[in-house]
Amino acid sequence: MKAEIIENEGNSARVLLKDFKVSLVNAMRRAVINGVKTLAIDDVTIYKNTSSMYDEILATRLGLIPLKTPIELKEKGKFSFKLKEMGPKAVHASDLIPSDKDVAPAIPDMLIINLKEGEAVELEAETAWGNGAHHTKFTPGHVFYHFYPKITIPNSKVKGAARIAAMCPVDILDGEKDTLSVKKGKLSDCILCKACEDYAGSDVISISSESDKIVFEVESWGQLTVREILNEALSTLEDEVTEIGEKV
Numbered sequence: 001m002k003a004e005i006i007e008n009e010g011n012s013a014r015v016l017l018k019d020f021k022v023s024l025v026n027a028m029r030r031a032v033i034n035g036v037k038t039l040a041i042d043d044v045t046i047y048k049n050t051s052s053m054y055d056e057i058l059a060t061r062l063g064l065i066p067l068k069t070p071i072e073l074k075e076k077g078k079f080s081f082k083l084k085e086m087g088p089k090a091v092h093a094s095d096l097i098p099s100d101k102d103v104a105p106a107i108p109d110m111l112i113i114n115l116k117e118g119e120a121v122e123l124e125a126e127t128a129w130g131n132g133a134h135h136t137k138f139t140p141g142h143v144f145y146h147f148y149p150k151i152t153i154p155n156s157k158v159k160g161a162a163r164i165a166a167m168c169p170v171d172i173l174d175g176e177k178d179t180l181s182v183k184k185g186k187l188s189d190c191i192l193c194k195a196c197e198d199y200a201g202s203d204v205i206s207i208s209s210e211s212d213k214i215v216f217e218v219e220s221w222g223q224l225t226v227r228e229i230l231n232e233a234l235s236t237l238e239d240e241v242t243e244i245g246e247k248v
């Protein structure tokens with residue numbers, strides 16, 4: 001399988017795959033979702049909660065906060081957070097006080113609870129290591145793939161090209177001066193929704209895909225970098241294949 005990074009910005013990346021087996025690409029996707037170990041809050045002791053939010057809901061919300069997971073701390077036991085706040089206050093993930101600064105919330109602005117005047121929460125939360133097969137809160141990000149788009153415009157001079165271009169939800173079509181085209185370097189952004197084709201007709205713009213190319217997309221929730229996610233997922237996949245090989 002050949003891989004070429006077509007975009008790698010911040011927390012997301014897109015990789016163009018060629019010479020692949022779809023079953024292997026899907027195994028990679030599943031390995032990202034189910035096989036990568038991350039940290040998440042797993043055990044909450046609530047000392048005080050006079051807010052209108054039930055303890056169980058509060059604990060669930062804490063569990064869903066993505067925590068930075070330094071790979072070097074892998075399997076190194078548990079970490080904890082303390083929270084003690086009094087209303088009126090919007091309590092965010094950044095208000096959690098970590099036992100280790102390297103295991104801070106990945107999205108500090110994430111809202112946990114809105115405390116009204118006089119309401120208070122006081123709690124301690126402990127983390128656990130896990131993967132998406134254990135609980136979805138450990139899943140490190142969003143991952144999906146699709147075939148590489150193919151857009152055919154038989155005649156670029158089209159009356160009302162601007163209106164056709166405006167139908168595109170990801171803004172990859174150019175329709176200036178009644179000339180319809182795909183913006184430079186934007187073809188792989190096409191999500192194959194066919195909104196343009198449905199509007200203008202397949203004789204004006206036709207959407208299909210190339211079955212020998214796949215765009216594999218990963219967006220991290222912030223626990224790990226995309227590179228770490230892919231490396232961990234592939235290593236999990238390798239371990240599983242080796243184990244099967246040894247058993248048969």
Ligand code: SF4
Nearest residue numbers: 168190191193194196
């Ligand atoms: S198929 Fe959808 S995303 Fe692709 S060019 Fe047409 S409108 Fe845009």
